[in-house]
Amino acid sequence: GAGVSQSPSNKVTEKGKDVELRCDPISGHTALYWYRQSLGQGLEFLIYFQGNSAPDKSGLPSDRFSAERTGGSVSTLTIQRTQQEDSAVYLCASSLGGTLFNEQFFGPGTRLTVL
Amino acid sequence: AQSVTQLGSHVSVSEGALVLLRCNYSSSVPPYLFWYVQYPNQGLQLLLKYTTGATLVKGINGFEAEFKKSETSFHLTKPSAHMSDAAEYFCAVSALGSGNTGKLIFGQGTTLQVKP
Secondary structure, rough: OOOEEEEEOEEEEEOOOOOEEEEEOOOOEEEEEEEEEEEOEEEEEEEEEEEEOOOEEEOOOOEEEEEOOOOOOEEEEEEOOOOOOOOOOEEEEEEOOOOOOOOOEEEOOOEEEEO | EEEEEEEEEEEEEEEOOOEEEEEEEEEOOOOOEEEEEOOOOEEEEEEEEEEOOOOOOOOHOOEEEEEHHHHEEEEEEEEEOOHHHOOOEEEEEEEOOOOOOOOOOEEEOEEEEEEO
């Protein structure tokens, strides 16, 4: 079956521009996570969605970052006024349920480069 | 709060040799532990996980890991390395918090090089 897909695979933008990153989770998965992978910080949790519950935004690094999940499926991560330190690979993952032991399935990521 | 430390950012072994990737965790409550592998330009793939029960966990591709509470460790091993095992490996703990969301806290990763 289809896995988690992300688009675009690569994004190059200029400092100060806004970007949108898209994630299509596995069908039927109610939980969706965004992580960021960067050279300096490793893999960091950003935000979590579970069903209709309020998202856990505790990992968002600043108010320039936001995310939404429409219809309990597709999610968009938006970064406003991008900075060079936002350059990273943004990974999306989904799981059957947002519990401690459900396996998270990861997408291939979006590589963001801010010039 | 939970944390994960992977000892050694880069490990090199010969093909056929034992693979040992070290992971230590910090958690004030019983942890759920995971090993993920990342091949170049790909997402993370779950190798194995420990939740409860048997402390020796077997995963895919011949890997296994043993949960040792007394040592707060979850080291990953494989008896005989293959060239295809060359990748980056991440140890992770599932964070406990409000709603037990299952978000993962990752170690810094270990790059495994396999020499012919």
